[in-house]
Structure formats: C-alpha cells, structure tokens
Amino acid sequence: MKPEGLRQMPQTWHGACIYSLQNLEYIRKQNDKKESRGGLSMDYQDIICEVRDGVAYLTINRPEVLNALRMQTKEELEAAIDRIAADDSVLGVIITGVGRAFIAGNDISEIRIDAKGEETIAMSTQAHRLFDKFEAMDKPIIAAVNGYALGGGTELALACDIRIASDKAVFGLPEVTLGVAPCYGGTQRLPRLVGSGIAKEMLFTGRKVKAAEALSIGLVNKVVPGEELAQQADAMMRDILKNAPIAVRTCKRLVTQGQAMALADGLKLEAELNGMLAETQDAKEGVKAFFEKRAPVFRNR
C-alpha cells in the first residue's frame, strides 16, 4: 500500500513521467521534513539508507518479493542517490539487499500485460536516469551482491563501479523469457564489461550465471563466502578511501567518460585531468609522504 501522498501510476507516457518526478519530489520533501538520524540516514519504505564513517550503505529492503524493484523503490533510490551525491561528508557507497536476494529484477507485478509502449519507455527512461547518476556520481560505488541479481538486479550492479559477490550470488538477464529485452541498460553495459560474445549468450539464453562463472567472465571483481560479504565490501571501500579522493574520482570520471570516447580523445582527457591533479595539495602530500616514508594525509583538495 503506497504511503499517503504518493500518486498511483497514470496510464499515459506523459503522465508516467510527471508521476515519477512528482513522487521523487514528494519523497525528498518527506525526508527533508524528518529529523535525519546521524547525517544522511533517512527513513524510506523500500530501502534503508545509513551513513557510517563517510560511507553510505544503501540496502534494498523488500525481502518478501526478493527485493524486486517497483517504481517506488527506484524513486527512493534516486532520492537517496541525489542526497548522497550532494553530501561532501559521504565519500563512498555500498549497495546490497536484505535476505537471499540482491535484487530479483523489476517488480513483475507492475508489468501490465496491456502496457502501451510509451509506459515501458517511461519506466526504462527513469531507470536510465537513476543508473546514469550512479556513473556520474564522483564517489566510488560497490555492489555487494548477496544473492539473486536478475534482470534489473544485474543491470543495477552493472551501473556500480565494483561488484563483489557472495558465493551464493546468481546473475542473469532473463527478460527474453518474459518476452521483452533488458531495458535498464543491460544491453549496453554488459557487453562493455564482459565482451559482446558472452553478453549475447547471456541476453539470448536468459540463463542464470553463478558467482564462480561471473568471476571468470569479469562480471564481478571477486567472490567471497556469503558471511564475509559485508566485511569484504567494507574492507575494499576502506582501501579505496585511504587514497586521495580527488584522484579516485578522477579515475572514475576518466573510465566512465573514456568508454564513450575515441582513444585519442580519452588520452587527451587523461592528460588534462592529470594536469589538474598535479596542482592539488594532495598530489604534493602524496610525493612528500613517500620520501618521508610515512602514510599520506589527504585533504581532498
């Protein structure tokens, strides 16, 4: 049951776009009104957002439907991502799911069998807007994949920078078994990560890919025992946050933007951004600390 004030999905494409943006505004206002607990931690219905020592932990919290993404879940995620992006005290993000699923895909109960094309376009456009924000955010995002990551679940993980999987994780893009194709970016991000051959096999067959195979094809960075997932994701984030934040976010920007560029243009951008980095306090501190044989103290400037 939607909380008071959230609008029901209208029938027209135009209405769907307004619905989504208006609800996003509504969720933001609700959280602005609420006394936030410890900085950014806020109350949502479908997700849990907590901040500890500079890291925002986003947890999908719909275990009764294996964390399937309904429109409200995506709106809450977008509201949280917007606030995280704007909060300089947050330096990294870890996303995971409650229970035995990471995200078992888009909420199939929201897929109307007599849906008009424009409704699907609106749904896809909203997810693209959300996942583009993951890539545009200048903070590292780790997906801690704790279980089923199917359809939109694999697509959300693909929009993160790094994927660490539990040995119980299962990936896949089964949309063709439902008569549709992935429409949250999977057809574009998967081939860029694992190559078009493996990507086409996963897309055409819709088959599941267990953690060990996901590691072997480069879909995930590492596989760990389920009970160690949270600790290992945290440890990798802490390793990243030991480094100069400006340099880390420059690397994220170069990889993300470079993928859409010709090599020559990407190399030009790499040189330019490194020229900017060379003039930062952090670059001077890094070299100084090396010769003084001590750990650098980076000030994010």
Ligand SMILES: C/C=C/C(=O)SCCNC(=O)CCNC(=O)[C@H](O)C(C)(C)COP(=O)(O)OP(=O)(O)OC[C@H]1O[C@@H](n2cnc3c(N)ncnc32)[C@H](O)[C@@H]1OP(=O)(O)O
């Ligand atoms: C652009 C993006 C498009 C998409 O993402 S399309 C959707 C892609 N995802 C899928 O096709 C996966 C659908 N789910 C499944 O295949 C199975 O689930 C699993 C293999 C993940 C797990 O199977 P098992 O262990 O037998 O659990 P269970 O009884 O099927 O599921 C437990 C409860 O979770 C609900 N649920 C699971 N996935 C979804 C979903 N994607 N949307 C809505 N509900 C879902 C079920 O219905 C059920 O609920 P109840 O206990 O009330 O029967």
